[in-house]
Amino acid sequence: MEAFLEVRDVTKAFPGVLANDRVNLSLQAGEVHAILGENGAGKSTLMKLIYGLYQPDAGEIRLEGKTMHFQSPRDAIRAGIGMVHQHFMLIPALTVADNVVLGEEPGRIRYDRKEAVRRVRALSEQYRLAVDPTAKIGSLSVGLQQRVEILKAFYRKAKVLILDEPTALLTPQETEELFEVVRHLKSQGIPVLFISHKLDEVRAIADRVTVMRAGRTVETVPVAGATAQELANLMVGRDVVLRIDKQPASPGRAVLDVRDLAVVGDDKQERVRGVSFSVHAGEIFGLAGIDGNGQFELVDAVAGLLRVARGSIHLDGEDISHLTPAQRIAQGMSYVPQDRQLDGLVLEFDLVENTILRDFRRRPFSRAGWLQRLPALRHTERLMERFDVRPRNPERRAGELSGGNQQKVILAREVSRNPKLLIVAQPTRGLDVGAIEGIHRELIRLRDAGTAVLLVSLELDEILSLSDRIGVIHHGRLVDIVSAQTATREQIGLLMTGTQAPGGSEEVFNT
Amino acid sequence: MNKFWRNALRSIGMPLLASxxxxxxxxxVVAAIGYNPLVVYGSLISGAFGNLYNLGTTLSGATPLILIGLGIAxxxxxxxxxxxADGQYWVGAMVSVWIGYHFTHLPGLPHILLALLGGMLAGGIWGGIVPGLTKAxxxxxxxITTMMMSYIGIFLVEYMIEEQNAPMRQPGSFPVSPPIAGNTQLATFLPLNVFQQAQLSVGLWIALAAAVVVWILLQKTTFGFQVRAVGFNQRASRYAGIRVPLYTVLTLGISGVFAGLAGGVQMLGVQHQLNxxxxxxxxxxxIVVSLLAxxxxxxxxxxxxxxxxxxTGGQNMQQVSGVPASLTDVLTGLIIFFVAAERLIPVLRAWARRRSPGRRSHPADEGGTLA
Incomplete structure (x- = not known):
């Protein structure tokens, strides 16, 4: 059977990097085909080649049996390729219909808004997207905005749909709804190319999967016959531990004690509204929640970056609610902030300076106000060795490192301080399987060594696999605290929407 | 030390190119208006460096520029x-002069130090307190605030000597202050008559030493570490426990200290009185000095x-070749343009890259070295 879209031996080099090396891909009509690979494996280069953003150095791209030479996305769209980018390109102030037709509006000189609404509504019904064409984009959830992007593709008569990391910003429920949409598209015979680095999703939605590694397509296999472990090994090129084995926690004293905490965010809105919980030595307390529900304001307040509006924070029995960030650092609090480039690092500083960023005040990194470069350099070298930071050059500027290595530098810095309390926000965001494994191991190791770990993540799987107890935050309030041993995905997912579990809360050694 | 030289080369190369x-x-431009550029530039260079006197005049003029430039940097x-910085310079000059003609019972060196310290303090307060606190x-x-404070400072100093009964005015028909005590005048840079004529004082040594101090301050101390961190990334600085408002006030204050010192050095070394x-x-x-540096x-x-x-060369150029000295303003303008244009180069490069996608693109997009 003739492939609908075929990529044959496509090669694309950038100065110093062979981003795609004789890549092959064949997408059959009516199949959902996943492309699985770590960050940097060449997935997005391949997508950009197919979408006309890049031109291949060698090889060819064939659509319905014809060789294509796209010079720009415009050519690709005209040929029937629809792409939904990870970051949406929508205008919040305009309606759904306006956004969909933008650039190809019905009507001649006068924009025929009624016609636009009619057409968009018809498309929405045809593909079962259930979007109101007259709603403002700004008022829609992320999941619905994504559907508008899909509508945009079909309005431009897409014959094939490419979804680039489509679930990165979605809640579990929204992800499930997206999968419904994809299944419906498939039933209508529309092939879908699904880019992801998440194994579970690929296994849930795809018919076949092409694994990419280091710029090459390693293998294409039917999903039905492949286990998660096999796929992970293909992706990384070695055996990977997917589920971290961990001993049951042996929690000790309460290290962090948050009582009735309220925090006002930068936008002057009350983002945390009376939250109480404690984190014990030797346990990982996971804070689950949909983005924007106050979890990051909560940890910023614990770290001293946002003011405590009400309530109190105790560290090892001492009230630290009004201490400065520097005092909290000195008290043994470590913090891996969610935005590594904006908060965690000074990108213009070299790795030595970044390694001592939070400890430059103390010996041996400074004496009486004088920086001591040599001890700092040695310390950095040790950490780079232990955490496998690459390239292993401590005089590189932090901005020159890849995201995974930047994260390793931050984690190394925070962990090396032997903290009483380690706060980690989104520690593996955007990282690949291999790097995630290493970071998860380190967190478990710290827990076993008696550190109290407060983990905030938008990845439910991360929360579930690492935490000992899970607090679910919704709209600035802690809906419930459950034991990770008994918690299920569905239960947490429901709590994340603010729905209290029917059985009532299970208070697990919550002091 | 390899890194040091690489950085040094990088920071000298581009400004040199811009100049x-x-x-x-x-x-x-000179050729277009009918002069021989070689003659014009020749007279400019010989006017600035042609003999010891000219060299001395140039270095004397450079002293306040270096000091203020350091603060701005x-x-x-x-x-x-x-x-x-101009207002901070004048406020510093005023206080130095005032101290210079008071406390005449003091011996020379302590008196000089007191006068310079007074100037530094005045400049620091002028630059640090109002602009620093309102910013923080x-x-x-x-x-806006440093600029407005600058005008206030300049007019304040003008007021001190302008009118007949102004607080610091020396009786007489010229708007000048009394001269500073003879033993507070700075010594000559090197004991050469020609440098004395060129009014080149030990102020240049002070400026050279100040450059070393600033380098050490920025690179070797926790203070400089925090200044640089705040300059690059305020959010990360807050996260690092640095008190960003405090460092804003301190940095603007220290910037003013150098301008005030320049004022003091200029008064004690060259003018010996406010005029x-x-x-x-x-x-x-x-500002341009620090920009080019x-x-x-x-x-x-x-x-x-x-x-x-x-x-200094511009004045000689006007006499010898007849080109207006304001050509040097044209040169200054062009230099500023090209220094700024240097910052434009990466922008232009990125733009060109976007225009021709596929030919050359961010290799960082697909970093092959992910661990």
């Missing part, structure tokens, strides 16, 4: 624009001398 471009285009490093706590932009020389505008030229303390020495040379 070269400016000189070439300036030459074209510190502020730039912290991401702050001290546009009002009210978010007022320091470009109506407000048109010098060292504080503004020093890319905020490198040692670069400030070179670019300070360069701009002083344009000034």
């Amino acid at each position: 070269l471009f400016a000189i070439v285009i300036g030459g074209i 510190i502020a730039f490093r912290a991401g702050l624009f001290n546009i009002g 706590y009210l978010g007022a932009h320091e470009v 109506d020389s407000f048109a010098s505008q060292y504080g503004y030229t020093a 890319r905020n490198n303390p040692f670069g400030c020495i070179l670019s300070g001398i360069f701009f002083a040379a344009l000034n």
